[in-house]
Amino acid sequence: MRVTFLIHNAYGVGGTIRTTCNLSGALADLGHEVEVVSVFRHLAAPRFAYDKRVNLRHLVDTDRKSPGYEGGHPEFALPSADFPRGDHRYHEYSALTDRRIAALLAELDTDVVVGTRPGLNVQIARQAPAHVVRVGQEHLSLDAHTHRLSLTLRRVYRGLDAVTTTTRADADAYRRRMWLPGVRVSVLPNSVPDPGIEPSDCSAPRIVAVGRTTPVKRYPDLIGAFAQVAARRPDWGLRICGVGSQDRELKALVAELGLADRVTFLGNVTPVEPVMADASILVMSSRMESFGMALVEAMRVGLPVVSTDCPHGPREIISHGVDGLLVPPGDVDALAAALLELIDDGDRRRRMGREGLRKGARYDPEPIAEQCAALFQELLDTRAGTLAAPARSAAAFPRAAAHTVRDLAGASATRARRVPGALRRRLRALLGRSWPRRS
Structure with missing residues (x-):
């Protein structure tokens, strides 16, 4: 399969950058076509060594030593209208990044696109083509987000196919506190390769x-x-x-x-x-x-x-x-x-x-990449309708609010009022019964 990762800056250091580097290389080892698209590039070369089979490219050049430096671009000084203000990286995004990210997503020729921070996940949920499986990775935690950002995620993440978290505790928080009908929440730990050095003998003070x-x-x-x-x-x-x-x-x-x-x-x-x-x-x-x-x-x-x-x-x-x-x-x-x-x-x-x-x-990259690839394949199969499912399941409903008929039919009146109007109208037609109206 073809997989595209969208990351804030692949050229720096940090846990998200390193795990994206590790996972992309391990997926390439499994025979998948992988690219990592970095919104920004502030250095000529990345600090981590990406697998040669992984296509690494960037959207905005912020390397002052580069002849392609774009810090003076007129759109660079205009605030972003697409990247959510609740993401603490908001001040780094601009009208220029809005245009470049939108163009990237509109032209995607890939099977799966993966966001690696909340703001990028939001843009993927809103702008990625309908034929592409959309996955939002959570490399922080739900508790780490502001209330403002959490409200945005709760609303917009319904446009994703899946959200992955690095821990079971955070996955449980997403399932318990966010209402994301039809969105799969899975645990995908960060991977760490064997460093290939002699381990410590634990004797140094x-x-x-x-x-x-x-x-x-x-x-x-x-x-x-x-x-x-x-x-x-x-x-x-x-x-x-x-x-x-x-x-x-x-x-x-x-x-x-x-x-x-x-x-x-x-x-x-x-x-x-x-x-x-x-x-x-x-x-x-x-x-x-x-x-x-x-x-x-x-x-x-x-x-x-x-x-x-x-x-x-x-x-x-x-x-x-x-x-x-x-x-x-x-x-x-x-x-x-x-x-x-x-x-x-x-x-x-x-x-x-x-x-x-x-x-x-x-935590070796290979088994985690296999787990990741299996998740992506299940999402692709579901999109293609090849997995067994109830006749009137997620595919029968609007994508952003997919849920099974049985679950919604058994929902309380209080919960039903939170169902979007378009979905309520579809449910009335499918179930042949009245549906609670908004109070």
């Missing part, structure tokens, strides 16, 4: 943390916990990989606590696995994680992990006491105690590292 230095990661909690560790175990150090809005604040905190010679800020590191393999514990102090890709990356190099038990990913990845330890979010003392527990017990640390290495193999 180093802890590593990986992630953007932003408030959601709660690095002040981590630094506070490490201060307690440093007082008890002065031979241990902490390395932080990532950049973000709190760089200055965190470095000032480290200096204030007298830890400047014990805490090292490495900035963005690609690939990050060699740095992980040179440590003995990975720590995550976040108040929220949509998945927790760094946890899996650490497991793939044999590191035990210490993480807050935050929504949604860590508790689905870590088996507490087997391959890592979970602590309450925001509890600095508990985070310090968990780190010291592994520091003080080398045998347990190494045993957890070996268990993590085994578990990490579950």
Whole structure:
């Protein structure tokens, strides 16, 4: 099959970018034709190495060193009318991106188009051709979105064929809190390939943390916990990989606590696995994680992990006491105690590292790509009408509000009032009975 991924910027670093790179290459391995379309390109070459069989292209050139730089384009200064304001990337979109994305979607010669962030999923739901299967990937979580954006998604996502989430908890949230009749909600974890390096022997006196230095990661909690560790175990150090809005604040905190010679800020590191393999514990102090890709990356190099038990990913990845330890979010003392527990017990640390290495193999790109391809094929088969279905099922109803007759016939009057008018009229004709009118 032919698959097109639409991504904000394929040329940077980050979990969404890396998992799109991994998944596109794994789908190409399975014999599918894959392209990744990046809305923006700010560098001449991507930071991650895309498979040579994957066609990578961009819509808007924001690389100031490029002869094709479009930052001065007159439409670039005009606000977007298509990209939803609730998406926190809204300020980067413009009339130029509206026109380029609309043209891309109108001319799509593909079987499946996949959006990788809410704003792009909205544009796909509204603008992709009817013959193309439309999939919206959720790489954050429903809880991470503003109320304004959630309302938009609840309304517009009905134009999708499927929504995929990275965790079961987030899939449950979509099913429970969003009313998306006819839209399949499936779990598709992020994939992490074998890094192909020697795993850690968990003997180096180093802890590593990986992630953007932003408030959601709660690095002040981590630094506070490490201060307690440093007082008890002065031979241990902490390395932080990532950049973000709190760089200055965190470095000032480290200096204030007298830890400047014990805490090292490495900035963005690609690939990050060699740095992980040179440590003995990975720590995550976040108040929220949509998945927790760094946890899996650490497991793939044999590191035990210490993480807050935050929504949604860590508790689905870590088996507490087997391959890592979970602590309450925001509890600095508990985070310090968990780190010291592994520091003080080398045998347990190494045993957890070996268990993590085994578990990490579950996230290999091949089985996840097979799961993804199977989902896409089911959606294509459903679109083609080749799967067994009730005679008057989704195909009989308007696409954006597809549902089975039985489900709607059994709905309460309260729920029925939320059914769009066109669908109510179709139901009256099909079911031969009156349908509750709007109050």
